[in-house]
Amino acid sequence: MGGKAAILLVLGFSIIFLVFTQNNSRVSTTTTQNFADYYTVTKVNNMAQAAANMAAHKIFEDNSWSAGFPETDFDDGTMKVSVATAGSLKIITSTATFNKKSKTVKVKLKREDYSKYGNFYGHVSAIPATGDTFRGPFHVNSDLKTWGDPVFMGKVSMKGNLIKWGPTKNPDFQKGYDKGVDKPVDFDTSGMRSFASSNGFIFKDTSGAGRKIEVKMELLNTGTEGKIKYQYRIFDGSPTWTTAKTLPINTLTPNGVIYVEHGDAQIKGILNGRLTVVASTQGNSDGGNIYQTDDLMYNEDPTVDSHANDMLGLVAENNIRLQYNNDTKHHDIITQASMFAKNGNIGPDDALVNNDGVLSKWKILGGLIAKDIRVTARYSWSTGKPYKGYQFVHTYDKRFKIKSPPHFPQLKYEVVSWFE
Amino acid sequence: MGFSTLLDILGSSLVGGMLLLIMFRLNDASIENSYLYTGNLLVQQNLVSIVDVLNHDFNKIGYCEKWENIPDPAYSILSATDTSISFLTDLPSLSHPYGDGIIDTMKYFSSSVSELTETPNPRDRILYRVVGNSIPKGSNLGVTYFKLTYFDSAGNPLPAPVVTSKIRSIQIDLKLEDIYGYDTENQDKSDSERYANAVWKQLKISSPNLRNR
Numbered sequence: 001m002g003g004k005a006a007i008l009l010v011l012g013f014s015i016i017f018l019v020f021t022q023n024n025s026r027v028s029t030t031t032t033q034n035f036a037d038y039y040t041v042t043k044v045n046n047m048a049q050a051a052a053n054m055a056a057h058k059i060f061e062d063n064s065w066s067a068g069f070p071e072t073d074f075d076d077g078t079m080k081v082s083v084a085t086a087g088s089l090k091i092i093t094s095t096a097t098f099n100k101k102s103k104t105v106k107v108k109l110k111r112e113d114y115s116k117y118g119n120f121y122g123h124v125s126a127i128p129a130t131g132d133t134f135r136g137p138f139h140v141n142s143d144l145k146t147w148g149d150p151v152f153m154g155k156v157s158m159k160g161n162l163i164k165w166g167p168t169k170n171p172d173f174q175k176g177y178d179k180g181v182d183k184p185v186d187f188d189t190s191g192m193r194s195f196a197s198s199n200g201f202i203f204k205d206t207s208g209a210g211r212k213i214e215v216k217m218e219l220l221n222t223g224t225e226g227k228i229k230y231q232y233r234i235f236d237g238s239p240t241w242t243t244a245k246t247l248p249i250n251t252l253t254p255n256g257v258i259y260v261e262h263g264d265a266q267i268k269g270i271l272n273g274r275l276t277v278v279a280s281t282q283g284n285s286d287g288g289n290i291y292q293t294d295d296l297m298y299n300e301d302p303t304v305d306s307h308a309n310d311m312l313g314l315v316a317e318n319n320i321r322l323q324y325n326n327d328t329k330h331h332d333i334i335t336q337a338s339m340f341a342k343n344g345n346i347g348p349d350d351a352l353v354n355n356d357g358v359l360s361k362w363k364i365l366g367g368l369i370a371k372d373i374r375v376t377a378r379y380s381w382s383t384g385k386p387y388k389g390y391q392f393v394h395t396y397d398k399r400f401k402i403k404s405p406p407h408f409p410q411l412k413y414e415v416v417s418w419f420e
Numbered sequence: 421m422g423f424s425t426l427l428d429i430l431g432s433s434l435v436g437g438m439l440l441l442i443m444f445r446l447n448d449a450s451i452e453n454s455y456l457y458t459g460n461l462l463v464q465q466n467l468v469s470i471v472d473v474l475n476h477d478f479n480k481i482g483y484c485e486k487w488e489n490i491p492d493p494a495y496s497i498l499s500a501t502d503t504s505i506s507f508l509t510d511l512p513s514l515s516h517p518y519g520d521g522i523i524d525t526m527k528y529f530s531s532s533v534s535e536l537t538e539t540p541n542p543r544d545r546i547l548y549r550v551v552g553n554s555i556p557k558g559s560n561l562g563v564t565y566f567k568l569t570y571f572d573s574a575g576n577p578l579p580a581p582v583v584t585s586k587i588r589s590i591q592i593d594l595k596l597e598d599i600y601g602y603d604t605e606n607q608d609k610s611d612s613e614r615y616a617n618a619v620w621k622q623l624k625i626s627s628p629n630l631r632n633r
Contacts, residue, residue, distance in 0.1 A: 038471070045475075414632065
């Protein structure tokens with residue numbers, strides 16, 4: 001009787017322990033499965049990102065690349081990348097599969113506009129210093145040297161290193177900075193000439209002799225449409241200005257590009273519309289300069305109305321200058337444009353740097369892209385402040401973050417959107 | 421003979437009793453192990469679920485299907501503290517798997533421990549994920565520690581109050597515990613013995629959209 005009870009007791013506990021053991025085994029297996037699932041998800045995510053990065057790198061190297069990658073074995077799984085074009089965008093779709101799980105990463109790329117930059121230089125000979133504030137994205141294709149505590153409101157990138165000088169080495173990068181970013185200026189204006197030729201306007205020596213030309217332009221706002229008054233002269237020994245002509249901008253240049261072939265351009269006025277003016281050397285040693293002869297403004301102020309459409313680009317193969325004349329000297333000057341001086345710099349004429357001993361302001365709304373920085377004023381050794389010339393007052397045009405003047409020069413592709 | 425029988429009975433009672441006590445103790449230990457293992461499994465499953473959602477959302481900080489709607493991704497983080505963050509994003513949906521191009525606002529923050537007093541675990545709190553202006557809702561998955569640390573582009577930690585435009589990467593520290601535990605009133609045991617727990621730390625999660633443009 002007792003023996004039977006003992007046997008029953010043992011059997012009962014054995015059944016209970018069997019159930020517990022099975023439960024523990026299941027829990028142990030499920031825990032391992034949980035870990036394995038997490039590993040799989042992480043790995044397939046990394047594979048898809050890696051494939052997207054490889055495709056993006058191909059596009060960075062070759063703007064025209066769109067072959068994608070066919071389905072390929074990759075890190076014990078598979079990956080596949082396709083590249084599509086939608087307007088000005090290239091879209092990379094990267095799909096990776098591992099252990100029956102799939103992940104898709106979608107990346108959009110767009111050609112980066114130079115006009116996006118508040119400041120873009122090949123190198124910076126005038127070192128940003130305490131009291132200087134730079135607005136908009138800032139890039140330099142060399143080391144970035146700073147003195148003291150300059151403030152950079154936009155994202156900063158540099159090809160070389162950050163070198164801090166001064167008693168307080170504390171530059172303020174409001175949006176951080178990246179080193180080792182190389183953005184070589186490797187474009188020429190022949191592409192812009194093609195745009196001007198097809199649906200824009202080209203000023204040139206039509207005799208075929210290739211002589212230098214000088215063009216005067218005044219932008220006029222009639223209220224309903226923007227117009228341009230222009231005249232030019234050819235340097236044929238006795239250059240004479242032609243009779244001034246006035247046309248709607250859209251009539252003269254439907255696509256908004258005016259190209260001065262082997263010559264200089266003078267410009268001033270109020271822009272109602274979108275325009276890019278290019279001054280080229282056409283391989284000669286002269287020409288390729290743009291001179292601002294008085295205020296250059298938009299009809300609609302974008303700092304008041306962010307939806308304003310007026311947009312101006314100035315592209316010079318050499319320099320962009322504020323010209324010394326009766327309209328500019330001793331006065332504050334306004335420039336509303338994105339300015340690009342490919343082989344030179346942007347700033348006042350030498351005479352305006354002295355400005356006859358008067359200190360004025362140069363108020364810029366837009367961006368400056370140049371080989372180097374130009375001095376704009378003379379500074380007192382004792383106070384460190386400017387006392388004659390032009391004080392640089394720069395406001396970044398935020399519209400340039402997503403828009404640009406017509407056919408403004410572009411860099412390589414950049415990522416504008418990354419979905420994973 | 422009667423005496424030896426008595427001895428037999430006494431001996432067997434003693435052995436039987438000891439056997440019974442051993443069985444009961446074994447039973448107790450099995451139940452405790454079962455609770456702890458199951459609790460551990462639940463904690464780890466909850467952790468993987470939360471991590472999945474965090475990765476899904478944090479990788480989309482500053483993302484929008486229509487990229488022009490966020491012209492400067494550096495400003496897409498609206499506020500950032502060590503226990504909360506709010507940012508702009510574009511949430512995918514069934515009808516729009518890559519987002520609909522309309523900017524959404526998302527906020528993560530953890531509640532105080534006083535919001536969850538019904539569970540035995542005194543440290544558990546709700547991790548809220550709020551989209552837009554909806555009423556904060558959350559479920560108790562056993563989060564006991566949720567901390568965010570922010571870093572600039574050079575990898576330097578950003579001090580409070582954080583300048584959100586300088587954020588380039590975020591470290592997330594997360595700890596989950598079993599909300600019920602086992603033998604929770606036994607003060608001789610440590611918290612980790614009473615409540616199964618798991619820790620996850622994501623070093624430098626960085627939304628690709630924070631770095632571009």
